[in-house]
Amino acid sequence: MALYKDDRYLVKTDEDAFDFLHRPADTAPFSGIYRCEGCRREVASNEGDPLPPQNHHQHDEALGDILWRLVVYADHDPK
Numbered sequence: 001m002a003l004y005k006d007d008r009y010l011v012k013t014d015e016d017a018f019d020f021l022h023r024p025a026d027t028a029p030f031s032g033i034y035r036c037e038g039c040r041r042e043v044a045s046n047e048g049d050p051l052p053p054q055n056h057h058q059h060d061e062a063l064g065d066i067l068w069r070l071v072v073y074a075d076h077d078p079k
């Protein structure tokens with residue numbers, strides 16, 4: 001699980017961007033931290049770069065497919 005020390009740097013939101021699941025090697029729609037739905041491994045990915053491919057890591061088949069979910073969005077244009 002993504003950790004943080006100071007909540008002044010994070011904002012809770014209900015944005016739809018956090019609801020989508022992405023397959024291995026899909027293009028990351030946003031820069032941030034993505035979490036595997038099955039094994040909970042987290043990776044950082046930049047917008048426009050591919051998410052980790054299928055062979056990046058393996059987890060037990062019982063955990064299901066490797067699917068990435070955005071859990072922390074890196075805002076490059078704060079207002």
